[in-house]
Amino acid sequence: MNKLNLPENIIRLRHEKKLTQEELADFMGVTKASVSKWEKGINTPDLLLLPQLATYFNVTIDELIGYEAQLSSEQIRRQYAELSKDFATLPFADALEKTRALAHKYYACYPFLLQLGVLYWNHHMLAQTEEERKSLLQEAVGWCDRIVENCSDVGVCSDAVVLRAGLHIQLGEAAEAIEALEPSADPSRLVGQNGTLLVRAYQLSGDTEKAKSYAQAKEYLDLLNLIGDAVLGLSLNENNIEHCEETIRRIAGVIELYHLEMLHPNVAAQFRFQSAIVYASNGREEEALAALHCFEKCVDRLLEAEQIELHGDDYFNRLDTWIGRLPLGSMAPRDKSFIRQSLRESMAHPAFGRLKEKEEFQRLVHRLTEGGGKNA
Secondary structure, eight states: OOOOOHHHHHHHHHHHTTOOHHHHHHHHTSOHHHHHHHHHTSSOOOGGGHHHHHHHHTSOHHHHHTOOOOOOHHHHHHHHHHHHHHHHHSOHHHHHHHHHHHHHHTTTOHHHHHHHHHHHHHHGGGSSSHHHHHHHHHHHHHHHHHHHHHOOOHHHHHHHHHHHHHHHHHTTOHHHHHHHHHHHHOTTSGGGGHHHHHHHHHHHHTOHHHHHHHHHHHHHHHHHHHHHHHHHHHHHTTTOHHHHHHHHHHHHHHHHHTTHHHHOHHHHHHHHHHHHHHHHHTTOHHHHHHHHHHHHHHHHHHHHSSSOBOOOOSSSTTHHHHHHTSTTTTBOSSOHHHHHHHHHHHHTOGGGGGGGGOHHHHHHHHHHHHOOOTTO
């Protein structure tokens, strides 16, 4: 629990009401000296007086004493998992009401507020109208603003800046995103070397185990970023089929070499899906269907697990400690049942217009969106 600020709050609230100490003392049925001691922190009001004092100032008792509710990392993960499931199973308005109530309750728990912003980003598309979707994203931007302005944790603030930029992009506000990201994302800046330098520092200090752990986590993240960048590259070069085919060949080799369809089927699925869009947009229907079958394999691996979790393998065998420090731990940011819903929208992509008449494509869509099974 944070340090309480009852004396300062009594002074502030009394001044806001333009009251003297004597006037407040008369209302509370105590002496002026008692109020003076409250405000100096020498004494505190009797417990039974707190509700009366809070009511008089028209604030809650928590606000009066300066209590700011906080959640532990494990509690944040549990709350996020529950809310993510709510968005997948409850009426959208009910899930939204619950989320907003928690945001209000833990408005000073900045790591939790950050994850609520992530939650909105991952589920805003469930809103009924475009206006409501934009409103949710703007609400999350407001949470990020609050974090950046008030949080003393540099890491949480940095994450809030990145999240805010992503929300701006989702809102179509490119200039705001560029302004936030350009100073730190420039590849020429030394900040991009901080991970490598940290590993070397651990090695120099003699902490070999921590150096190995961080080095492996960095390799893992660099690998995922490589695949993510390739997805962007495919979308940017969609009309250059020769370039895209070479990208697909190289990245498919990386995915196979590192067993990414097993290790991280989500990032592999994103690459396969974008490959299918490129092929379909260029009239390469057979290649598009082949890429979609690879996409389906990745989705099946996501859905067949009882719970989607980040994990390592025999090669990436030091990731558990690093994963445990992530804000959501090993938990996926979206509930498994939500994946099926988002697949319907994905398979309706305009690039697949020519494929819609093909029976093979229709069966594949049915399996992905309805869970019909591989032989349906």
